[in-house]
Amino acid sequence: QAQLVESGGGLVQAGGSLRLSCAASGRRFSSYSMAWFRQAPGQDRKFVAAIGWSPPKTYYADSVKGRFTISSDNSRNVVYLQMNSLQHEDTAVYYCARKVYGPSYIISEYGDWGQGTQVTVSS
Numbered sequence: 001q002a003q004l005v006e007s008g009g010g011l012v013q014a015g016g017s018l019r020l021s022c023a024a025s026g027r028r029f030s031s032y033s034m035a036w037f038r039q040a041p042g043q044d045r046k047f048v049a050a051i052g053w054s055p056p057k058t059y060y061a062d063s064v065k066g067r068f069t070i071s072s073d074n075s076r077n078v079v080y081l082q083m084n085s086l087q088h089e090d091t092a093v094y095y096c097a098r099k100v101y102g103p104s105y106i107i108s109e110y111g112d113w114g115q116g117t118q119v120t121v122s123s
Contacts, residue, residue: 022096
């Protein structure tokens with residue numbers, strides 16, 4: 001059973017930065033992609049960013065383009081989300097997710113999920 005464990009969330013002031021990590025374990029697929037989603041209180045879970053393992057092509061939601069960067073360390077099976085210029089609107093629980101084959105913004109295509117990590121941005 002694949003496991004995803006997020007870390008790095010916390011409380012930060014507006015304009016600050018955080019880096020989230022997602023460590024993947026369990027079954028290894030020959031070709032899969034990772035993504036970050038987030039869910040604010042009272043809202044649906046939304047796509048943030050995705051990356052393919054090979055090649056490591058990246059995709060971003062418009063709301064985070066230019067501020068967030070997704071990257072991966074294939075040797076360690078870890079995916080990162082560097083979040084800069086954080087805004088109050090970025091406050092949410094951030095989830096790591098994995099799917100087979102190419103990256104996507106479609107939540108239903110992701111079969112493996114982490115437990116989530118809280119990010120709170122104070123204004």
